[in-house]
Structures are given as structure tokens and as C-alpha cells.
Amino acid sequence: MPQSLSAADRAHLLAWLSSVFLREPNADVVGRLDADEGDQAVAALSVVPTVATEMRAMLAALRALKTREGSDASAALALAGRFGTLFLGAGGPKAAHPYASVYEEGRTHGAATERAAAFLATHGLVVGEGVPEPADHLGIQLAALAALAEREMAADATAAAELREAQATFAEAEIRPWVGALRERVTRDDPDGYYAAAVRLTEAGLDAFFAPGRID
Secondary structure (H helix, E strand, C coil): CCCCCCHHHHHHHHHHHHHHHHCCCCHHHHHHHHCHHHHHHHHHCCCCHHHHHHHHHHHHHHHHHHHHHCCHHHHHHHHHHHHHHHHCCCCCCCCCCCEHHHHHHCCCCCHHHHHHHHHHHHCCCCCCCCCCCCCCEHHHHHHHHHHHHHHHHHCCHHHHHHHHHHHHHHHHHHCHHHHHHHHHHHHHHCCCCHHHHHHHHHHHHHHHHCCCCCCC
């Protein structure tokens, strides 16, 4: 049976993964991940070995890239270029577009966008100002799950169980069916491995976050 993380750890990691898929890292992010903060994150996730393994893979890829590029700023620029190729359309129609609708219907703003928007509305969530992405973007989906995990932390046992179930149901129906195809495309087009590890970490997280177990 998959092991699970606490609601607090789920909220933190989901929010961070959301940022990985929504925007390019800057030099400050690279520096913090390369320092103790990255290793501390791995330690916090060690209760779930598969999650910790993929977090280590992300850090290893980042550190190798920084060694090659020579500085935090140069590594951030390299990652920004890869981000554009993978997620912003620079890689063409077969790029690793982070939208559920692309994998379901071959286009953006499809039925998955409407379902994700309805999920956000049901839970009183909105896409942040300055985020020009449809609701079925992986980063927005993960941010929504993070927000519900935060609510779960403060809820009583009954409400927490309901929030956990809402997260699990959405993840199973709206992310799992297409994230494997996204991973294949990212792996194909990301020789440095940072973003490929991020998608694998997302998959490992979905396996572990919603396993029966901890509500806190």
C-alpha cells in the first residue's frame, strides 16, 4: 500500500510543484534549492521513499546543471530556455504542453478546462491574477490541491476526510489519465532531467498523497 504524507507536507510540496510548472525559476530559486533548503525538503519527504527519490533526482539534475553553467544565474537561464521549449509552445505541437485538454482532445481550452474551472468554483478557488493559463494547466490543478490540503490541516476530522476525498477524486479523474503522456514528452525533450524528474515527482506524489492513512 502506498505511504502517505501529512496534509502539511502535501500542501507545501503541491504548492512548490505548481510553481515549477507555472513559471521559470530565477537565480534565487536555484540557489536555495542547491543549498540546505533542497536537502531539508528531501528529508521532510523521506516518509515516502518514491517521493524522496524523485526529489533527489531533481536536485541532482539542478546541481549538475549549475556545475556546467557556472552560476545560479546561468543555470536559471538554461532552465528558463528549457521551460519555454517544453511548456510554452516553443517545441511545436508535439511539445510537452501542460494542459489536460491537449492530451484528451488535441487542443487547449477543451472539456477538461471546463471541468477544472468547475472544481475551482465549487471550492471557492480562483486562478491568481497574472496567471494567464486555463484551469486545466497542471500547475493550476496542483495549486488547487495544495489549497485544499491547507484547508484540510485546519479542519475537524469529518471535514478533513471530505477535503482529502475531494483531492483524491480530482487527482484520479483529472490528472492521472494524462500525466504519464506528459512525462514521456518531457523525458524526450529534457536531457538535463530537471523537469522530467518534476513530472515523476508529481506522479509519485499522487500515488502517495492520497493513500489511506494520515489526516493531520
